Amino acid sequence: MITGEKISEVKAVSKKRMRKKPLNEVKMVLPSHSMNESYARAACAVFVSQINPTITEISDIKCAVSEAVTNCIVHGYRDSIGLIYINMRLYENREFRVEIKDKGCGIQNINEAMQPLFTTDRENERSGMGFTIMENFMDTLKVTSSGCGTKIVMTKKLAPLSEMRA
Amino acid sequence: MKTEISGVVIHMKNDEMLCVLGGDIDHHSARTVRMQIDEDLYRRRPQKLVLDLSKVEFMDSSGLGLILGRFSKASEIGAECVLLNPNENVTKILDVAGIKRLIRIERSFEKNDHR
Numbered sequence: 001m002i003t004g005e006k007i008s009e010v011k012a013v014s015k016k017r018m019r020k021k022p023l024n025e026v027k028m029v030l031p032s033h034s035m036n037e038s039y040a041r042a043a044c045a046v047f048v049s050q051i052n053p054t055i056t057e058i059s060d061i062k063c064a065v066s067e068a069v070t071n072c073i074v075h076g077y078r079d080s081i082g083l084i085y086i087n088m089r090l091y092e093n094r095e096f097r098v099e100i101k102d103k104g105c106g107i108q109n110i111n112e113a114m115q116p117l118f119t120t121d122r123e124n125e126r127s128g129m130g131f132t133i134m135e136n137f138m139d140t141l142k143v144t145s146s147g148c149g150t151k152i153v154m155t156k157k158l159a160p161l162s163e164m165r166a
Numbered sequence: 167m168k169t170e171i172s173g174v175v176i177h178m179k180n181d182e183m184l185c186v187l188g189g190d191i192d193h194h195s196a197r198t199v200r201m202q203i204d205e206d207l208y209r210r211r212p213q214k215l216v217l218d219l220s221k222v223e224f225m226d227s228s229g230l231g232l233i234l235g236r237f238s239k240a241s242e243i244g245a246e247c248v249l250l251n252p253n254e255n256v257t258k259i260l261d262v263a264g265i266k267r268l269i270r271i272e273r274s275f276e277k278n279d280h281r
Contacts, residue, residue: 034194041224059224059255066226070193116263125200125231129263133227136262 022089022097024050030084032073032102040086041066047088048096053158060137061096061156067130068100068152074121076104076150094158099151107145114143174199176206183212183245188221191229200232207239215240216272220251229256230263237269248272 026047030036041062048061065086072084085101107113114135119128134141138154145151172189185203189195207215217233219225233249240247249271252260260266 034192037192037194038190056255059258062224063226063255063259066192066224070226070228074193125196125228125235127227127231127234127263129227129230133259133262 020091022091025087025089028086028088030069030086032077032080032082032084034070034073036084037066037069037073040069040084044086044088044098048090048158051090051094051096051158052161053096057156057158061098064134064137064154064156065098065100067134068098068154071130071152072100072102072104072150074124074126075107076102078105094160095155096158097153097155099153101149101151103149106147106150107143110143110145172199174202176202178206178210178212181213182216183207183210183214184216184218186218186221190224191222191232192224192226193228196228196232200235203236204239207236207243207245211243212245215245215247216250217247218250219256220253222253222256225256225259227259227263230259230265233260233265233269246270250274 024047026043028040028043030040044065045058045062048058053061069084069086072082076082076084082103085099087099087101089097091097112118114131115128116132117128119126131141131143134152134154138156140153140155142153143150172191172195174188175186177184177186183206187199191199215236217236222229237247247269249260249265249269251273252271257271260271265271
């Protein structure tokens with residue numbers, strides 16, 4: 001009883017902290033056809049354009065999103081077609097947050113999967129650099145996975161508007 | 167945003183095979199590009215394989231896989247592999263993967279000198 005209460009209390013607190021109100025939020029659900037990779041990253045680029053990012057920031061975000069969506073298609077759903085859930089948010093402090101989720105087979109060993117050059121699909125010329133690129137191009141990357149799917153949350157704080165930019 | 171058609175155009179010049187890649191190179195487009203290049207690579211057996219990246223607007227790790235794959239196929243038939251004029255975004259990805267330790271990256275200022 002007591003532990004149960006405590007857990008729910010902790011949950012309530014962490015939820016409260018998470019619930020910064022976004023300036024804008026978009027949710028998308030896409031079938032895992034490979035042609036949707038370009039759609040997903042273009043949609044993210046247009047969404048983040050609302051707060052006037054630099055060209056480099058857009059390009060970094062597009063690349064990271066493309067990696068995550070490709071992972072859902074190539075690894076999560078492999079030879080089947082399933083749904084990819086994308087949730088994008090922009091916050092007042094110029095933070096961009098994107099959550100990309102599939103209900104596929106999950107990742108057996110996340111630490112191993114995140115090693116540069118690690119891939120389970122060598123014959124199709126996967127480079128094994130997906131997670132490394134996501135880590136490099138975004139500020140934070142969180143991966144959670146189980147037998148019933150994988151969720152990736154990435155954030156990136158964009159440079160303040162006042163700075164000189166091209 | 168520009169909409170350049172993704173894909174590859176292949177030119178032969180003596181023993182050099184020039185592949186001009188264009189548009190977005192991702193998992194979706196890499197498949198056909200890979201098949202096109204490999205078909206010509208094995209048929210013509212050049213001494214040098216040049217991948218011109220100047221018209222590539224976007225590339226992700228699937229592009230890295232494509233480049234590394236072509237590099238090893240070229241090595242198999244004894245051809246040298248070179249990358250030409252990647253833009254800033256593409257260079258960033260090549261750097262993250264440390265490609266330049268394996269493959270030479272050429273930058274020429276005269277554009278379209280192969281045409």
